[in-house]
Amino acid sequence: MNECMSKQGFFSLRPCGEPAATNCATCSRPVCSRHLSPTSGFTQCLDCTARGVEGDALRQPGSNPGVDDDREWAYGYRRGYYASHSYAPFNYGDDDSYYDDYDMRSFDRDLGTSNAGITGTDADGKPDWTDS
Amino acid sequence: MLQRPPRALYSAFDRFPSRKGAGVHIARFARTLFDYTGGGLLYALGGDDFPAHQIEDDVEIVRFSSPFDNYLERAGAFADRLGVLLDSAGDSLRVAHFRDPWSGLAIVTHPHRCRTIFEVNGLPSIELPSAYPAAAPSTLEKIARVEQFVLERADAIVTPAMTIRDHLIGRGIAAAKIDVIPNGADVAQIDGQHDDDEAIAAKPYILYFGSLHPWQGIENLIRAFARVRDLEHLQLVLCCSHESRQAKAYMRLAEKLEVAPRVIWRFGLSAAQLAPWLRNAMLSVAPLTECARNIVQGCSPLKILEAMAAGVPVIASDLPAVRELVTDGVEGLLVQPDRPAALARAIRILFEYPDLRASLGGEGRRRVESTFTWEHAAARLRAVYLRELQ
Numbered sequence A: 001m002n003e004c005m006s007k008q009g010f011f012s013l014r015p016c017g018e019p020a021a022t023n024c025a026t027c028s029r030p031v032c033s034r035h036l037s038p039t040s041g042f043t044q045c046l047d048c049t050a051r052g053v054e055g056d057a058l059r060q061p062g063s064n065p066g067v068d069d070d071r072e073w074a075y076g077y078r079r080g081y082y083a084s085h086s087y088a089p090f091n092y093g094d095d096d097s098y099y100d101d102y103d104m105r106s107f108d109r110d111l112g113t114s115n116a117g118i119t120g121t122d123a124d125g126k127p128d129w130t131d132s
Numbered sequence B: 001m002l003q004r005p006p007r008a009l010y011s012a013f014d015r016f017p018s019r020k021g022a023g024v025h026i027a028r029f030a031r032t033l034f035d036y037t038g039g040g041l042l043y044a045l046g047g048d049d050f051p052a053h054q055i056e057d058d059v060e061i062v063r064f065s066s067p068f069d070n071y072l073e074r075a076g077a078f079a080d081r082l083g084v085l086l087d088s089a090g091d092s093l094r095v096a097h098f099r100d101p102w103s104g105l106a107i108v109t110h111p112h113r114c115r116t117i118f119e120v121n122g123l124p125s126i127e128l129p130s131a132y133p134a135a136a137p138s139t140l141e142k143i144a145r146v147e148q149f150v151l152e153r154a155d156a157i158v159t160p161a162m163t164i165r166d167h168l169i170g171r172g173i174a175a176a177k178i179d180v181i182p183n184g185a186d187v188a189q190i191d192g193q194h195d196d197d198e199a200i201a202a203k204p205y206i207l208y209f210g211s212l213h214p215w216q217g218i219e220n221l222i223r224a225f226a227r228v229r230d231l232e233h234l235q236l237v238l239c240c241s242h243e244s245r246q247a248k249a250y251m252r253l254a255e256k257l258e259v260a261p262r263v264i265w266r267f268g269l270s271a272a273q274l275a276p277w278l279r280n281a282m283l284s285v286a287p288l289t290e291c292a293r294n295i296v297q298g299c300s301p302l303k304i305l306e307a308m309a310a311g312v313p314v315i316a317s318d319l320p321a322v323r324e325l326v327t328d329g330v331e332g333l334l335v336q337p338d339r340p341a342a343l344a345r346a347i348r349i350l351f352e353y354p355d356l357r358a359s360l361g362g363e364g365r366r367r368v369e370s371t372f373t374w375e376h377a378a379a380r381l382r383a384v385y386l387r388e389l390q
């Protein structure tokens, strides 16, 4: 019997290791009953279901000419989101965008330092002892 | 997607868990919140190596996992995803504690009202320029307006340093809603796991541990070390996150100043691997520079508290935020920032006076025990929850 490969733990992450009930229909990793997602009808692991939900939410069609895929992906979603929420003064991506292309460009990764380390910028995910 | 309606939310635009200071802080504060409310939702940054959804007893963890290289894009999408989570959280949510304006924007504008607590450790408009030098003042001004919007609407603000509190008051935020909760450290008791042989072999040495950001002042430290190279056998140990362009530049500086053979670099150590380096150090240094991040906004360096907790004497830059933790001559020596000569003088004094080292180290440990343990911080945070949620 294979062991569940889902990660668990609060202060640190470790593999679950329980006997697997099945394999996830999406990532095919062995997964135990506790790490199967009920909302997927117990066919997917929790991880794959959550990534799917996030992807669906972000991947609504956008139509900003001249921006790369990443940006279009995000903009398309945001237009739908701002229509129903109230932080419109700071929105992204349409004609009234709060940030313009000039603002955005300065945060492309190749213009930043490699181990930026500031809240949310350590894109390589390496451990760091940055002071909080 | 959430399996339980959360009563509390802790949101952080940081990877979690992590060994960074931010990771330690999130673990302590989120745990304090969830212990207080009987569980809740933790929303943080993830990535390929992190599960996007976890259920850990009474805590549900959701991590934003989509790869966005651009910082502003990532921040915006992270906030949007939080907005959708808040939609699904329903009316059960009583308190939202967040540590970045991106989370805050989604929370304070969401139609479901709950008590909101903004934990301000640093503000992107002040911290981002060191990582993104190309960011224009007009762009940073826009980010500052988002911060202001969230600061004004949050019900309560907690921050680790008086310096940051003063900065927020200067921005027009009501003093009455700001609580200062200093960072914590635990008096070291890690033994066994990793042996001390390597650290003992390096003795005597000065220790720096932390990141290599320019505002940490490593350049001044290396220049100071070059001035004390006559001190026999003294070495400099730098335990840093990971090898990077900056590390290479500092290595070249050490070579140029002809001290490279006495500088020991270690990268990516775990807390347990760092412990022997810390407890065997002759002294520890926090040579913070006098820059906007450290002065205008303030900071609260965990590394100083961690060295004090280990009973290791500290030499740190004399900055307002540092004076909140260390009294010059009592728990450590404070030196003028950005002055390698002053730092070198302090190193020389501690090298030559072991009694002074012992007394500073002992007082530092006592100060942490009496004022700066994580339990002290948790108790102060619980008092804020009690007030906000009654």
Ligand SMILES: [Zn+2]
Binding pocket: A024, A025, A026, A027, A028, A029, A044, A045, A046, A047, A048, A049
């Ligand atoms: Zn899966």
Ligand SMILES: [Zn+2]
Binding pocket: A004, A005, A006, A016, A017, A018, A031, A032, A033, A034, A035
């Ligand atoms: Zn499992």
